[in-house]
Each structure stands twice: as structure tokens, then as C-alpha cells.
Amino acid sequence: MLKSRKKFTLLTFVLVLAILSGIFIYEQENKQVSYSKKYLAPRVLYWGSQGEDVKKVQWRLVQWKYLIGEVDGIYGPETYRAVRRFQEKNGLKVDGVVGPETAAALGISLGEAQPASATGLNRQSDEYLLARCIHGEARGEPYIGKVAVAAVVLNRVEHPDFPNTIAGVIYQPLAFTAVADGQINLTPNKDAIRAARDALNGWDPTYGALYYWNPVTATSKWIWSRKVTLKIGKHWFGV
Amino acid sequence: MDRDNRSNRRWWIAPSILGLALILSVAWGYREYTVRKDMEVTLENAYQRLFFDVKKHVENVQTNLSKAMVANSREQNVLLLSQIMNEAYFAQDKLAQLPVPQADIAKTEKFLNQAADYSYYLIRTHLDGKPLTNEQRGQLANLQENSAAFNKELTELQAQLAKDNFVIGSLSKRQTTKVRKGNENIFQTTLVNIDKNMAKVPRLIYDGPFADEMIDRKPVGLTGQNISRERAMSIAKSFFGSNKVSKITPFEEGKHIDEIAIPSYTFSIQPSNAKDATAYIGISKKGGHVIWMRNARPLGQEKLTIEQAQRKALEFLEAKGFKNMEPNYNQKYDGGVLFNFVLTEDNVTIYPDLIKVKVALDNGEIVGFDAVQFYSYHQDRNISKPKLSLEEARNKLRDDFEVNSQRLAIIPKGKDEVMCYEFKGKYMNGDFIIYVNADNGKEEDVLQLVIDENGTLTF
Numbered sequence: 001m002l003k004s005r006k007k008f009t010l011l012t013f014v015l016v017l018a019i020l021s022g023i024f025i026y027e028q029e030n031k032q033v034s035y036s037k038k039y040l041a042p043r044v045l046y047w048g049s050q051g052e053d054v055k056k057v058q059w060r061l062v063q064w065k066y067l068i069g070e071v072d073g074i075y076g077p078e079t080y081r082a083v084r085r086f087q088e089k090n091g092l093k094v095d096g097v098v099g100p101e102t103a104a105a106l107g108i109s110l111g112e113a114q115p116a117s118a119t120g121l122n123r124q125s126d127e128y129l130l131a132r133c134i135h136g137e138a139r140g141e142p143y144i145g146k147v148a149v150a151a152v153v154l155n156r157v158e159h160p161d162f163p164n165t166i167a168g169v170i171y172q173p174l175a176f177t178a179v180a181d182g183q184i185n186l187t188p189n190k191d192a193i194r195a196a197r198d199a200l201n202g203w204d205p206t207y208g209a210l211y212y213w214n215p216v217t218a219t220s221k222w223i224w225s226r227k228v229t230l231k232i233g234k235h236w237f238g239v
Numbered sequence: 240m241d242r243d244n245r246s247n248r249r250w251w252i253a254p255s256i257l258g259l260a261l262i263l264s265v266a267w268g269y270r271e272y273t274v275r276k277d278m279e280v281t282l283e284n285a286y287q288r289l290f291f292d293v294k295k296h297v298e299n300v301q302t303n304l305s306k307a308m309v310a311n312s313r314e315q316n317v318l319l320l321s322q323i324m325n326e327a328y329f330a331q332d333k334l335a336q337l338p339v340p341q342a343d344i345a346k347t348e349k350f351l352n353q354a355a356d357y358s359y360y361l362i363r364t365h366l367d368g369k370p371l372t373n374e375q376r377g378q379l380a381n382l383q384e385n386s387a388a389f390n391k392e393l394t395e396l397q398a399q400l401a402k403d404n405f406v407i408g409s410l411s412k413r414q415t416t417k418v419r420k421g422n423e424n425i426f427q428t429t430l431v432n433i434d435k436n437m438a439k440v441p442r443l444i445y446d447g448p449f450a451d452e453m454i455d456r457k458p459v460g461l462t463g464q465n466i467s468r469e470r471a472m473s474i475a476k477s478f479f480g481s482n483k484v485s486k487i488t489p490f491e492e493g494k495h496i497d498e499i500a501i502p503s504y505t506f507s508i509q510p511s512n513a514k515d516a517t518a519y520i521g522i523s524k525k526g527g528h529v530i531w532m533r534n535a536r537p538l539g540q541e542k543l544t545i546e547q548a549q550r551k552a553l554e555f556l557e558a559k560g561f562k563n564m565e566p567n568y569n570q571k572y573d574g575g576v577l578f579n580f581v582l583t584e585d586n587v588t589i590y591p592d593l594i595k596v597k598v599a600l601d602n603g604e605i606v607g608f609d610a611v612q613f614y615s616y617h618q619d620r621n622i623s624k625p626k627l628s629l630e631e632a633r634n635k636l637r638d639d640f641e642v643n644s645q646r647l648a649i650i651p652k653g654k655d656e657v658m659c660y661e662f663k664g665k666y667m668n669g670d671f672i673i674y675v676n677a678d679n680g681k682e683e684d685v686l687q688l689v690i691d692e693n694g695t696l697t698f
Contacts, residue, residue, distance in 0.1 A: 009251050016259060048573050050693050074541075121689045121698060143535040144507070144519050160352035160449040161345040163335040164328070173338040194573050201570065201577055202595060202609055203533060205519060207499035222342055228493025230505060239498060 044128075045098040045110065047190045048197075049075040053110050057098055060106045061086060095187065123200060126166050130154075130196035131188035133170050136178025138233070139192075145233030146192060148206045150199030152237070155208055162210070206230060209237035279408060286407035289333045290400075294393045296330035299323075300354060301390050304383035308376065317365050320358040327355035338407065343430050346437035347389070349449075354382055356449040378443055385440050389433055396429040446653035453654060458501050460592075460617030463526030471504040471522040478529045478559070479518065485511035501530055501614065510534070523614065529559075532608040538574030539601035545569065548576045548598040555596060555605050556580060564594060570694035575599050575606055582613075584622060588648040591616035591656060620649070625658060625677035632660040632675040635682065640673070641665045650674055652683060659683050672697075 045053055054073045061067035066089075067082035080096045087094045090105050103110050130150050138149040156162035156169040163169050171179060178184045188196075206212075212235040213223045226238035300323055307319040331351035334344060341348075361375065371379075399405075405426065442451050466474075468489060476484050486509035496502065501523050508518040516536030523530050543551075549566055556564050564580040565588065571577075575597050582592035597607025629645060636642070642664040649656050659674035670688040675681070687698045 005251075009255060012252075013255055013259065016256070050572070051691055121687070121696075123696060142517065144517070144533070158448070159454065160349040160356070162341070162348065163332060164352070168332065168335060172335050172341060174340050197572050198533070198607075201572075202611075203531065203607070204611070205505070205521070205531075205533075207501060207503060207521070209499075220340075222340075227495035227498055229496050229499050230493060231491035236493060238493065238495065 044100075045075055045103075046193065047075055047077075047080050047096065048193055053108075054079070056108045057083070057103075057106060060108060097187065126200060127193065127196050128188070129166055129170060130199065131192040132184050132186070133176065133178065134195050135186055135188035135192040136183035137176055138235070139189075141233040141235070143191060143195060144205050145235060146195035147199050147203055148209070148232045148235070148237060149212065150196050151204040151206050152209055152212055154199060155204065155206070155210055159210060205232060206237045208239065210239050212237045283406055283408040286337060289336050290397075290407060293330050293333045293337075294390070294397060296326045296333065297386060297390050297393060299326040300330065300351075301383065301386040304379060304386060308379055308383065313365050313370070316371070317362055320362045320365070324355045324358040324362070327351045327358065331355070339427060339430055343427060344434055346434045346440075347430070350385065350389075350437045350440055352449045353443050353447075354386070356447040357382070357443050357445050360445045360447045374444075378445075381441060382443075385437070388436060392429055392433050392436075396426065399425050399429075446655070448653075456500075456615075456654070458615040460614040461501070461523055461525045461528060463528075465524050466522075466527040468504055471524075471527055472506065474522055474527050474529065475504075475506050475508065475520045478532065479508055479510075479520065483510050483512060485509045497524075501611065503530060510536075528610070528614060529608065530611050530614055532605075533597075534599075534604070534606040536599075536606065538599045538606070541574060541600040543598070543600045543603050545571065545576055548600060548603065549578060551603045552578050552580070552596040552598050552605065555608075556594065561594060568695045568697070570696070571600075572693065574601060576694075577607065582617070584620070586647065587622055587658070588646060588661070589620070590648060590650050616651070620656075622649075622658070625660070627660070627675075627677050627680055629660060632677065632680060633662070635675050635680050636662060636673060637666070639666065640671070647677060648674070650684060657683055 045057060050073055052073065054075050055071055057075075058067060058069075058071040058073070058079055061079070061082045062069070062071060064086070066086045067078060069078045083098060083102065084094050084096045086092075086106070087096075087102060092102055092105060098106070098110075100110075130153060133153060134146045134150050138146045141149070153166060153169050157164060157166055163172055170176060170184070174180070176184070207229065209229060211223065211226045213220075214234050215236055216234070218224075228236055228238045230237045303319050303323045303326065307316055307323065310316050310319060328351070331348050334351065335341075335348060337344075357378070361371070361379075364371075364375075403425075407426070444450075444452070447453070472487060472489070476487060487506050490505040490507065492505075502525070503521045503523050505519065505521045508520060510516055510518055513536050516534065518532065518534040518536075520532045521530050522528065549569070553564070553566070561580075563583050565583045567579040567581050567588075569576050569578045577595055577597045580594045580596060582589045591612065593612040595607065595609040596605060598604070599606045625647065633642065633645070640662070642662050644663045646661050647658065648661040649658050650661075658677045660677055662673045662675065664671065664673075670690055672686040672688065673682065674684040674686075676683050689696045689698065
């Protein structure tokens with residue numbers, strides 16, 4: 001009798017251990033997947049994307065009756081909803097963004113046929129990185145405030161006191177709080193992407209500002225020694 | 240007996256579960272600890288590499304500058320200068336990745352950027368066949384001296400850090416043990432000191448994108464007297480259409496508002512036809528010119544073609560008093576088209592005088608206007624007759640470059656402008672524009688075009 005109870009306890013012990021270590025290992029693997037998803041930004045199509053790739057996506061969605069509408073090459077609200085429906089039906093992450101997984105499930109590969117000299121040349125990576133910076137730094141700001149933040153990044157690229165690439169400026173240590181706390185890795189929304197495009201196309205509502213700060217949350221006294229020029233939304237801008 | 244047994248079992252269960260939990264949490268904690276340790280070591284290695292690289296690159300800048308001063312042949316100088324340019328950019332790039340506040344290294348970054356930019360400028364003058372002037376030799380000597388001082392400080396810093404076995408990564412963490420703090424101070428104060436010395440470096444006089452002269456450049460296209468805020472407000476209203484403005488409010492300004500490149504009044508406008516949308520407008524204080532306007536309303540279903548939109552944009556420019564504007568590139572995005580218009584005078588396309596107009600494709604409304612470049616560069620120009628004929632310029636191109644169109648154009652070159660023949664065409668299926676100087680036949684610039692159904696991008 002006693003022996004069997006001991007056996008029973010031992011068995012429970014082993015079982016619990018097995019289950020827990022199973023969870024443990026699973027969690028570890030899961031973590032790796034989400035890390036690579038978070039930190040690598042492959043070619044993706046999202047709301048506002050245009051071009052041949054969008055047409056390919058729409059064509060498939062129409063064929064498979066997820067989309068009733070035109071194949072016009074513009075990733076608008078209908079395409080967005082159709083992609084979400086498709087993702088839901090196929091057990092993909094439902095985010096309305098056509099990334100590598102969704103593209104693979106649709107049976108298409110992203111990337112256009114171009115002459116060798118122009119292959120892969122586009123502004124998408126700049127656009128996407130800027131949009132992520134806007135989304136992390138100025139999510140709650142009015143539209144002009146979003147463009148203003150992107151304009152500061154672009155002004156820094158042109159200025160000798162700062163790194164000379166968009167990524168160099170955004171990832172300069174201690175430069176942006178959203179980079180330090182990882183908010184930059186959130187998926188940018190439609191407004192952030194629009195604002196990034198407007199800024200890349202030359203709109204600079206800050207008139208060449210190199211700094212901005214939120215007077216409520218700014219922790220560095222140094223920032224107030226900057227020359228203050230204009231207030232846009234919650235941020236003060238300066239040179 | 241049975242009861243005893245049962246309580247016996249209970250006595251076993253609780254501690255074993257607790258024990259299990261303890262073992263698991265220790266295991267979990269240990270794993271977290273090793274992961275963290277791994278990450279710290281990786282990060283630290285990256286920082287150490289950056290620091291040693293910065294040191295090496297600055298050393299290379301210094302020695303190459305010394306060599307460039309001694310070398311006498313143009314060929315040798317071009318080689319040395321191109322190395323200086325590379326090494327200075329590398330040093331700058333890596334310095335900016337170290338975990339120190341930008342404010343502490345701003346002037347050092349500027350020094351390195353300008354050293355690189357200046358080298359590039361000297362390479363160009365060499366290639367134009369001009370020898371170094373005494374002034375330029377003096378500036379090189381200055382650069383050499385400063386990079387030597389910089390390098391000396393870095394050497395001392397490195398010796399200090401080696402002695403104390405300093406961990407750079409600790410800079411980005413908030414750790415306050417005394418040893419760390421002492422080290423932190425050495426690292427940071429040395430960099431701050433270097434930065435202070437860099438601030439004293441005399442202005443480099445040259446022509447390049449990072450030159451002080453370019454950065455402090457004043458706009459030349461603004462004419463007229465300074466205007467008041469009230470006047471600016473009424474200009475904004477009439478530009479937007481007085482009947483379409485329901486409310487207009489000025490932006491809050493800081494006390495240095497007049498130190499921006501084009502001192503301006505900025506307003507936000509509530510259009511009367513759209514409740515949830517806001518438009519923004521900037522009016523220059525000097526002369527009261529509208530320098531930019533944006534209507535940030537979301538754009539609906541596209542109804543207009545690009546051609547119709549372009550006609551709307553041209554009508555708009557005419558109505559605002561901009562004559563002879565020629566549509567150039569356009570980009571279609573987010574339900575609108577952005578047109579680049581440039582001024583033409585006597586059949587010469589003047590690229591610096593650029594105005595961008597964005598047209599909504601849902602109703603043809605002008606939702607964007609940007610004349611910052613136009614007012615920065617517009618001036619009365621004496622357009623002289625080109626010395627070269629079109630045929631002569633065309634002979635400068637590769638034989639297998641297929642020319643589709645050609646015309647005369649003025650393009651910016653550093654702080655100056657040059658008149659060129661512009662050849663648009665194809666080479667190995669790629670689209671390019673080549674600019675050939677209309678006076679001396681030099682190939683001034685080559686642009687690559689990427690054309691898709693949304694428009695044209697230049698690289």
C-alpha cells in the first residue's frame with residue numbers, strides 16, 4: 001500500500017516535471033520565432049502600398065473569392081478587409097499586412113521584375129523605418145506632429161552633427177526613447193506610413209528643426225538649452 | 240490506518256510541489272541569468288570593437304593627412320584624399336553608435352563629417368586640374384593638427400580604460416558603484432573634452448553639403464517687407480479661399496522662431512467643408528509669401544486621371560501667379576499625386592526653382608503646396624548662350640547610351656548652379672539622366688530613374 005502511494009507521488013512528480021519542462025522548451029522556441037518576426041523587416045505590403053505586387057495579391061484574392069472588386073494595384077480598405085478574411089480562414093496572424101507568410105499562403109512571391117541596374121531599388125525600407133519611428137515616438141500626435149517627427153530625422157541625416165543615414169539617426173544610442181524601450185518595433189499604422197511618405201516627399205513643418213521634446217516628460221535639462229522655435233502638438237521643436 | 244495513510248500522502252504532496260517549484264524557478268532564473276550574460280557580453284564586444292575601430296580610423300585620417308601634405312603629385316593626393324574621406328566617414332559612423340549622448344559628441348561628429356566632405360571637395364578640384372592653393376594647404380594642416388589632438392586623447396582614454404578594465408556597456412545602464420562611476424566619468428569627460436576642442440576648430444571654407452556655409456545659407460528668393468501676423472493670417476485665408484476657412488489659429492512659437500532658415504508664421508486651418516480635417520500653412524515673414532500648405536484630410540476613392548490632376552495643378556499655379564512652370568516628375572501615393580514643377584526660362588529648365596503641388600484624386604482639390612526650394616533659390620539669372628552645341632555635348636556620351644530626349648537645364652552644383660545639356664535615355668534597359676556641362680563638356684551628374692506605375696523616383 002505504502003509503496004504504491006510512493007510510486008504515485010513519484011509518478012506525479014515526474015509528470016509535472018515533464019509538463020513544466022515541456023512548457024519551458026515550448027516557450028523558448030516560441031520566443032525565438034517572435035523575435036525574428038519582430039526584428040527582421042522583409043518586403044511587406046500594407047494599406048497604401050501600390051504596384052504590381054498588390055495586383056498579384058488582389059488577383060489571388062479575387063480568384064479565391066475573398067475580394068469582390070477591382071484588381072487596381074492599390075492596397076485600399078477592401079483589399080485590407082479581404083486580406084484579413086484570408087488570414088483568418090487560413091490560420092495566419094490576422095493583421096491585414098501581406099508579409100512573407102501570407103504571401104506564401106497566397107502562393108505568390110513578392111518582388112518585381114526590373115532591369116538589373118534597378119533591381120530592388122525603392123524607397124520602401126526608408127519609408128517603413130521612418131513610419132516605425134513615427135509610430136513609436138508620436139502615436140498620439142496630430143498628423144502634422146507625426147510628419148514633424150519624421151522631418152527631424154531627415155534633417156539630422158543632412159546635418160554634419162549627426163549620422164548620415166536614416167537608420168544611423170534613428171538608432172543612435174540615447175537619441176529616441178521609442179528606440180530605447182522597443183516601441184519602435186511595433187507595427188506602424190496607416191497614419192504613420194502616410195506621414196513618413198509626406199516627410200520623404202519634402203514636407204518639413206518644422207523649418208529645419210533638429211530636436212524635439214515633450215515638455216511634460218523630458219528628463220534632460222540639456223534639451224532646454226536648445227533654441228526653441230515652434231510647438232507642434234505636444235512637442236516643442238528647436239535647432 | 241487508512242486515515243493515517245491519507246494524511247501521510249498529504250504531507251508528501253505540498254513540500255514536493257513546493258520543492259519542484261523551487262527547482263524550476265532556480266532553473267528558470269539561471270537560464271535568464273545566462274541569457275542576459277550572453278547578451279551583455281555580445282553587446283560589450285560590439286561596443287569595444289566600435290571604440291577600437293574609431294581609434295584606428297582616426298589614426299588613419301591623421302597619417303593620411305600628413306602624407307597628403309607631403310605628397311606632391313596630383314595622383315597620389317587623390318588616392319590619399321579618397322582614403323581620408325573613407326576613414327573619416329567610418330570613424331563618424333562608428334562613433335555615433337557608442338552609447339553616449341549625441342550632445343557630447345556633436346562637434347566631433349561634425350569634425351569627421353566635414354573632414355570627409357572637405358576631402359571629397361579637394362578630390363573634385365584635383366580632378367578639375369586645379370592645384371592646391373595655399374589656403375587649402377593651411378586648412379589641411381589644421382585638420383591634421385586637430386585629428387592628431389583627437390587621436391592623442393583617444394590613446395590616453397584607451398590606456399585608462401585598459402588599466403581599469405572598463406565596460407563601455409555600463410554607460411547605458413544605471414549602475415552607481417563607485418568604480419563604474421569613476422570610469423564613466425573618464426570615458427564621458429574625455430569625449431566631452433574632445434568635443435569642446437572640436438568646437439574651437441576654425442570654419443572650413445569650401446563647397447560641399449556639410450559645409451557651414453551651406454547649412455547657414457539664407458534664402459535668396461524672398462522679396463518685400465516684413466509683415467505682421469494679422470496680415471499673414473489674411474494672406475493664409477485668401478490663399479486657401481476665404482469662404483472655405485471656418486477657423487484659423489496660429490501655432491505657438493518659441494523665442495528663437497526667427498532663427499529658422501525661412502522665418503515664418505504658421506497656422507492651422509479648419510476647412511468649412513470638412514469637419515474632421517485640418518490644413519496647415521506657413522507664410523514667410525519677409526514679403527508674406529506662402530511657402531507651404533498641406534491639407535491633411537484623408538483622400539477618398541480615386542476619380543481623376545493623372546492628366547486631369549496635372550491640369551488642376553497647373554491652373555492653380557497660374558492663379559497663384561507662378562508662370563512658366565513645367566511639370567516634371569510625379570509620384571502617386573495615398574490617393575493623391577505629387578507633381579514637381581520647375582521654372583522654364585528661354586527654353587532652359589531651371590531645376591533649383593522647384594514647386595511641389597499635391598492634387599487629391601477624389602475631387603481634384605489642391606491638398607499640398609511646397610515652395611520652400613523655390614524661395615530658397617529663385618533669383619534673376621543671366622542665362623548666357625551655351626558654348627557647346629547640342630551635337631558637341633552629345634558626343635561626350637557613351638555611344639551605346641540611347642538618348643530619348645534632350646534639352647538645356649540649370650542644375651545646382653554645391654552652392655553654385657551650372658548650365659548643362661540634359662540627356663534622358665536608356666542604358667542596358669535602365670533609365671538614366673546624364674548632365675553634360677554646356678560650356679566645357681564635363682559630365683556633371685548622372686541620375687538613375689526608377690519608373691513604375693506610381694511615378695518616378697530618382698537616385
